[in-house]
Amino acid sequence: MDDDVDTYFDKFERLGLFYISRNRVQMYFARNRFWRNVGTFGGAITVNSPNFRKSTRPYLIVEDCSFEQNQAFFGGNAIYLRNTKRKEN
Numbered sequence: 001m002d003d004d005v006d007t008y009f010d011k012f013e014r015l016g017l018f019y020i021s022r023n024r025v026q027m028y029f030a031r032n033r034f035w036r037n038v039g040t041f042g043g044a045i046t047v048n049s050p051n052f053r054k055s056t057r058p059y060l061i062v063e064d065c066s067f068e069q070n071q072a073f074f075g076g077n078a079i080y081l082r083n084t085k086r087k088e089n
Contacts, residue, residue, distance in 0.1 A: 042080030
């Protein structure tokens with residue numbers, strides 16, 4: 001397996017319990033229990049490419065949550081956040 005796990009992100013199913021892609025606003029999770037979730041990337045929460053280009057606030061806020069026995073096959077057993085940057089030509 002390649003040492004760069006992000007190279008697999010586009011090749012495999014990315015879903016965990018919550019899959020958020022290119023969000024432009026804050027995503028807020030409060031007082032939740034994430035228990036025994038399984039995903040390829042991020043067992044409980046996967047965030048792909050927060051859109052900072054069209055927004056200045058696409059943050060993920062997690063407050064007073066518990067994460068127990070979550071599993072991901074490639075990365076982020078509880079939460080996986082993948083930031084991407086546009087390459088200049």
